[in-house]
Amino acid sequence: MLRDRQQSRRDPTRLHDFTIFLWLLKLGALVRLYFLVKTLVPPENTVDLHLVVPAQILFAVSAFRCLFPNQYKANVVFHETPLCSIFLTRLLATFAEVALIYQLSDVLRLLNVDRLGWAILVAANAVASASLYPNREALGDR
Secondary structure: OHHHHHHHHHOOOOOOOOHHHHHHHHHHHHHHHHHHHHHHOOOOOOOOHHHHHHHHHHHHHHHHHHHOOEEOOOOEEOOOOHHHOHHHHHHHHHHHHHHHHHHHHHHHHHHOOHHHHHHHHHHHHHHHHHHHHHHHHHHOOO
């Protein structure tokens, strides 16, 4: 066991301690909370709520996930609190994903390029899937 620890310390490709990176996520939460506050005080009365409310949801959920990160596969949490539950995190992520889709559809409606816009979204999805496919073993069972 001791030999494995010493070997993992010497091998720079085996990074097991992500604590510093998880603490750096707190800086990301500050940025997201700043943007959330900026959306709460709109500069004009003509702000389209169909665009602002989904953005607020995205900023809030993103800040929450920066403050309470977890790993689904091994059920690993950074802070041992009920706020780190996988159920709560996935529930909030689902709301954020629905808000994002709603926001994108509203932007496409405003631009009035429905067919072109959906073609771009489908193409982007295909590119993302193609880039993730070769790395599926490294990503694990998800």
